Amino acid sequence: MSEHESMNRREFFQKSVYKAGSVALTGGVLGAAIHNSHAEPPATPVAPPQPPAEMPAVKHRRLGRTGIEISEIAAPGDSLRDPLMFSLAVKAGVNYFHKADGSLSNPRNRELITKERDRFYLDVVIDALEEDRAYEEFERRRQKTGCDYIDFFKVHSTWNSVEDFQTKRGVLAAYDRLKKEKKVRWLALSKHNPRTNEVLTAALESDLFDAIQPAVSQIGEFQKLLALAKKKDCGVICMKTGAAGVGKKPELAKFGDPEQPYRTYFRYLLSLDGVTSVVSNFKNFEQMRENLGASGVPMSKTEVEAITLALLNAPRNYRDCITCGECRAACPGGLAVDEIMRYRMYAEDYGDYHAARQQYADLPAAWQELVASGRDIPADACPYGLSVAAELKQAHRWLA
Numbered sequence: 144m145s146e147h148e149s150m151n152r153r154e155f156f157q158k159s160v161y162k163a164g165s166v167a168l169t170g171g172v173l174g175a176a177i178h179n180s181h182a183e184p185p186a187t188p189v190a191p192p193q194p195p196a197e198m199p200a201v202k203h204r205r206l207g208r209t210g211i212e213i214s215e216i217a218a219p220g221d222s223l224r225d226p227l228m229f230s231l232a233v234k235a236g237v238n239y240f241h242k243a244d245g246s247l248s249n250p251r252n253r254e255l256i257t258k259e260r261d262r263f264y265l266d267v268v269i270d271a272l273e274e275d276r277a278y279e280e281f282e283r284r285r286q287k288t289g290c291d292y293i294d295f296f297k298v299h300s301t302w303n304s305v306e307d308f309q310t311k312r313g314v315l316a317a318y319d320r321l322k323k324e325k326k327v328r329w330l331a332l333s334k335h336n337p338r339t340n341e342v343l344t345a346a347l348e349s350d351l352f353d354a355i356q357p358a359v360s361q362i363g364e365f366q367k368l369l370a371l372a373k374k375k376d377c378g379v380i381c382m383k384t385g386a387a388g389v390g391k392k393p394e395l396a397k398f399g400d401p402e403q404p405y406r407t408y409f410r411y412l413l414s415l416d417g418v419t420s421v422v423s424n425f426k427n428f429e430q431m432r433e434n435l436g437a438s439g440v441p442m443s444k445t446e447v448e449a450i451t452l453a454l455l456n457a458p459r460n461y462r463d464c465i466t467c468g469e470c471r472a473a474c475p476g477g478l479a480v481d482e483i484m485r486y487r488m489y490a491e492d493y494g495d496y497h498a499a500r501q502q503y504a505d506l507p508a509a510w511q512e513l514v515a516s517g518r519d520i521p522a523d524a525c526p527y528g529l530s531v532a533a534e535l536k537q538a539h540r541w542l543a
């Protein structure tokens with residue numbers, strides 16, 4: 144792989160400009176002196192930067208009962224906006240875009256998708272639960288994509304309990320209206336934060352959803368969900384996989400290239416029975432190459448079992464927080480530990496410092512003081528064995 148490919152586009156151009164500047168200095172000042180004294184030709188100019196080589200091609204899988212074939216690696220619309228990276232992903236075969244209004248807010252990306260709209264699958268996330276607000280949110284996001292229709296209306300982690308799911312149904316009425324208007328094709332549900340597995344289980348049992356997008360945390364619980372999704376013929380797209388890849392790096396290093404934990408982790412996830420696709424971050428060309436390279440190389444049953452065992456027995460750290468929120472009741476002031484752990488993940492693992500710090504800054508000052516000190520947080524606050532006070536203090540260092 145060339146040096147250029149391991150940089151993101153901005154770094155690439157900055158480095159190119161720096162090199163060009165160095166060459167100008169060499170050619171202009173030193174070169175002039177040499178030229179004057181020896182009358183030799185100027186130094187050979189540096190070759191212009193080359194575009195990155197093609198990315199590994201991705202395979203496709205059937206997304207449950209929708210019958211459509213989507214790429215094993217799905218793109219994150221909220222962070223994949225650069226037109227060069229976007230076109231490389233499309234060329235590699237990526238055809239599913241999570242939070243598509245993000246990527247398609249760039250006119251060049253939009254043009255690429257809209258000229259062959261049938262080849263691609265787009266989702267937008269809906270945070271509102273009330274009917275009119277959910278309808279308006281969908282329309283606002285759809286219009287940003289420049290498309291007449293969106294493939295998936297995805298309710299986004301806003302049902303915090305099974306009771307919420309059973310009682311706050313306005314968002315589903317908004318979906319029904321949009322479906323009648325032919326502005327959307329299928330219904331999906333993404334879920335992180337408290338009671339992920341309970342809410343997704345209830346959603347699968349309801350048979351209302353064509354695809355689910357769970358945050359992958361505890362692998363044992365996740366496998367139970369996969370079994371139910373398979374029984375219901377419902378597609379599963381994994382999300383929040385970046386932090387896990389870093390957090391389990393020592394374990395994953397035993398099963399693949401130690402420098403490519405995501406590749407090993409994505410290969411593992413794609414080898415679990417019932418998984419359709421994995422949402423991947425693409426921060427730079429190197430990460431894109433690593434993650435796309437996980438497609439089409441499934442692991443053997445023996446390897447999957449060995450990694451499952453290794454992940455279950457791995458030492459625990461904040462990346463094992465399943466953001467269940469069960470520790471809130473034990474913490475002073477009902478501290479939203481799960482939210483803070485998620486913000487830490489955005490900052491520490493995703494490098495999204497600005498957004499993570501902004502979200503943290505919006506929390507009550509009394510909570511921030513608790514997070515900084517860890518004071519009065521019981522040692523046994525987390526039933527899964529995490530040291531909540533110690534992990535929160537670290538979070539504060541990232542977020543304050």
Ligand code: SF4
Nearest residue numbers: 464465467468470525
């Ligand atoms: S620290 Fe433990 S109890 Fe609290 S949200 Fe995380 S996993 Fe749940």
